[in-house]
Every structure is written in structure tokens, then in C-alpha cells.
Amino acid sequence: MTTDFQQAREALGRRLRELRAGTTQRALAAVLGWPQAKVSKLETGRQTATPDDLKAWAAATGNPQVAEELVTRLQGLEARTRSWRRQLSSGHRPVxxxxxxxxxxxxxxxxxxxxxxxxxxQTPDYARHVFARFAELQQSPRDVEDAVRxxxxxxxxxxxxxxxxxxxxxxxxxxxxxxxxxxxxxxxxxxxxxxxxxxxxxxxxxxxxxxxxxxxxxxxxxxxxxxxxxxxxxxxxxxxxxxxxxxxxxxxxxxxxxxxxxxxxxxxxxxxxxxxxxx
Structure with a gap:
């Protein structure tokens, strides 16, 4: 993971921690229905939030107006580092x-x-084998034929x-x-x-x-x-x-x-x- 990416993720975590001020991690986790460990990881930059995570956080801390700001921060972070887990959530074709x-x-x-x-x-047959192996590795949807085309x-x-x-x-x-x-x-x-x-x-x-x-x-x-x-x-x-x-x-x-x-x-x-x- 790049230093720039990690620093951006930690900065987002600090912003989440600011929004939680006055509420314990355990209490916020209970409201969100999450493990306390997830709240901790998001605040310390050890886990990348999803847009839904950020919207839920904003609402649960009484700050629904900052949801768009948080999602914008996440988009800026993801514009630099695009995880395969997220990119391949719908298969290889969209990539x-x-x-x-x-x-x-x-x-x-x-x-x-x-x-x-x-x-x-690549030839179609070569590409077919490559896509199939990466789909297995990443445990992503197997849209191999669409990806080859x-x-x-x-x-x-x-x-x-x-x-x-x-x-x-x-x-x-x-x-x-x-x-x-x-x-x-x-x-x-x-x-x-x-x-x-x-x-x-x-x-x-x-x-x-x-x-x-x-x-x-x-x-x-x-x-x-x-x-x-x-x-x-x-x-x-x-x-x-x-x-x-x-x-x-x-x-x-x-x-x-x-x-x-x-x-x-x-x-x-x-x-x-x-x-x-x-x-």
C-alpha cells in the first residue's frame, strides 16, 4: 500500500474520530450494529470505509450534512489506489x-x-486463462467470456x-x-x-x-x-x-x-x- 494512500486513509480516520467526539467507540458501534473493532480500524486508518459506511457514520453521529464530504474524501483516496476487491465486484468486464x-x-x-x-x-484463449485464474484468486464474479470480448x-x-x-x-x-x-x-x-x-x-x-x-x-x-x-x-x-x-x-x-x-x-x-x- 502506498504511503500517500495510507496517509490519506489515516486523515479520513481522524475526521471520523472528530465526528464521534462525545461518544465512545463502543456506543457508536452499538448504534451502527458493527463490531467495535471496525470502528477502531476505520478511525486509525487500518481499514478502508465504503460509501455506505461513511453515510451511516455521519447519520449515527448526528452529522448527516457531512456525508457528502466524507464520500468525496473517499473518492479522492480511491482515485489513486483502486482495490481489485472493489473493481472486480461486478467482474472483469467493467474494468x-x-x-x-x-x-x-x-x-x-x-x-x-x-x-x-x-x-x-493477448489471444482470446490466452486471455481466457488469465481472466479465469485472476477471478479465482480474487474470488470475483466469473464473467470471463464478457471480459475476453x-x-x-x-x-x-x-x-x-x-x-x-x-x-x-x-x-x-x-x-x-x-x-x-x-x-x-x-x-x-x-x-x-x-x-x-x-x-x-x-x-x-x-x-x-x-x-x-x-x-x-x-x-x-x-x-x-x-x-x-x-x-x-x-x-x-x-x-x-x-x-x-x-x-x-x-x-x-x-x-x-x-x-x-x-x-x-x-x-x-x-x-x-x-x-x-x-x-
Missing amino acids: QDVLMVEYEQSTVLRAWQGAMVVGLL ARMRRQELLYRPGRTFHILLSEAALHAGVAPPDVLAAQLDRLASVIGLDSVRLGIIPLTAPLAIPPGNGFWLYDDRLAIVEEWHAELWLNDGDNVALYGRVWETLDQSAVYGTQARRLIARARAHFSDLA
Whole structure:
């Protein structure tokens, strides 16, 4: 969890504690029908409130007029850190639709992914296995087919003029066994085919390449206005200039270790040969 996020959550907790003044935690918990531990966690920033929690708190403390203020604070907090639990409450499809908006608003998109093939270049079968595994992990609704269709529609942007995609993958991502060998082989064929697209610049970082910095989690940069970073518990949506510039420097540094064109094709072919032997 980011320091900025935690500080914002603690600030919201202090505001809740101010509203409780004159009432004990136990008494407020009884009115709300909550465990006292929940009241304590919300006030100390150890748990993130929901909009309904905040509205109930405002009413129970005799301050219904501040409900909108509290929810606005929460929205500001969530605009930066978007938990997977909340994002996936209705499945993967809505998440794909939100990302489509950001893609359409951007002209230069850069990505780094060291663990698997990025969604924009996935085949339907590969995407199907990825969505199914993440739905199981996050215990979210399994709208796999709807999510796959939404992801495939986003790939249409590869063939529309006006956008360029600069994508970096680790060689390890080519070998990640997130699907059966035949699906992985077809996925690698797909990767090889996009190298010739005018809109895509695909770089692969070899396993043996010297690295100026250790590669971290995957992220996307949308022009110079937004960075979306993937964590296990959440996505970080960063739109302040300093953080976007930082991830830009990370991307440029990783790019110095990547190979392109014929060399990238060789790495893809080597991975494909491995999975062809297993299929």
C-alpha cells in the first residue's frame, strides 16, 4: 500500500474520530450494529470505509450534512489506489471498459510487463486463462467470456491510425506457463506477427541482459498524463507529474536493455519451440 494512500486513509480516520467526539467507540458501534473493532480500524486508518459506511457514520453521529464530504474524501483516496476487491465486484468486464476510455484518450502508450503477455497483445484463449485464474484468486464474479470480448475489442485500436504502442516484455513473460502449451504456442505466434505493425514497437528484455535497475511490477503509461501500476491488491492510478515522470524514467531505463526486430523474433521463436515440443 502506498504511503500517500495510507496517509490519506489515516486523515479520513481522524475526521471520523472528530465526528464521534462525545461518544465512545463502543456506543457508536452499538448504534451502527458493527463490531467495535471496525470502528477502531476505520478511525486509525487500518481499514478502508465504503460509501455506505461513511453515510451511516455521519447519520449515527448526528452529522448527516457531512456525508457528502466524507464520500468525496473517499473518492479522492480511491482515485489513486483502486482495490481489485472493489473493481472486480461486478467482474472483469467493467474494468476492461474503464481502460478502453483511457486508451481512446491517449496517443502514445508505453507498457512494461515482466510476468505475462500484456492484454493488448493477448489471444482470446490466452486471455481466457488469465481472466479465469485472476477471478479465482480474487474470488470475483466469473464473467470471463464478457471480459475476453471486451479485451479483444480494445485490440482494434492497434489498427486505427493516431496511436503508437511501445511495449516491453521480459523474456520470462514468453515462458510463463499460465495456459496449456498449445495456447502458449499460438500466443507466441501472435506476438511475432505484431512486430511488423506500424503502430507497435515490441521490445523483449533477454534473461541474460544487463539491467540498470531491477524490473518491478507491470505498468502502463498513457501519454505523459497517467501511469497505471499493477499490484496484487490494487491498481495505482497516478496522475501527478512527479510520479508519471518517475515511471517514464523506469520505462526508458528498461528499454535500454531490450532487443527489437530480428533479435526479438529469435527470443519468441525459442520460446515457441519449447512449447511446441510440449504440445
